[in-house]
Amino acid sequence: MKPEDFIRGLKGRRIRSLDRRGKYLIFQLDKGTLVGHLGMTGQLTYWRKGIKDSPVFVKHPLTGLQKTPSQHAIDKHTHLLLNLDNGDRLQYRDIRQFGHWRLFKKDEWSLHPSLKKLGLEPLGPQYTWARFQTAFAGRRGKIKALLLSQGPVAGLGNIYADEALHAAGILPMKRAENLTGPQWRALFRAIPRVLKKALSRGGTTFSDFRGADGRPGRGARVLRVYGRFGKKCFRCGAGLKKTRVSQRTTVYCPGCQK
DNA sequence: AGTAATCCCTGGCAGC
């Protein structure tokens, strides 16, 4: 879709509801659907009229991503503005530009290939042991790659794939066809548990980061493997190792992940 | 059809 068609399709529309599927944001409009994905560095923020913009960007010590202590002005990384009728706006900023936004006519969004392939919602009522087993049935390859594919289960990225596999005691490079019954069961339970723990600490891992005093965010503190390469495993005390699975940095415990 | 590599993009940082 050309930018001018995108703008034309959004102008004058009313946002009826906001939903989520996997890592996709679904804005149901009075006419059509706006679907967004934040990629790795996307930031969607609500900008209030009459509040001073912060010129300060604070760098997160672990990820290097930038956050503002309050709302930020439009800069060269700000790619989308949704101007609301009250003068406020939604701002989309994305340094690496891996995020994307698509506008669909009513209902056809769910038929899009990238959304159609999404698996079970780990926090939804559909997430049952029976469906979990079916979702992974016949699947092959490294278990972490499978989790990152969004196919069997939706919503896990590099952080929570590592965290869930550690919580379940499974090596990320272990092939799905070789997982034991108890390991599948442990993974089934670990996935929503890991996500809920992170959510309870402020929505996303780093969302409540405060940079002024140099202390790490509360969200990062619940992580047990991600970003802890070389440190001791909280569960068994072994030194955490680092490798690459599915082109992504992977941290695991050689002591208690089998 | 299913799995595995490649590519998209900017910026921070370590090492020289």
Add this chain to the structure above:
DNA sequence: TGCTGCCAGGGATTAC
């Protein structure tokens, strides 16, 4: 002070 190479929360596309 630069420069180079590597790394970073993802997934669409291409290759096998």
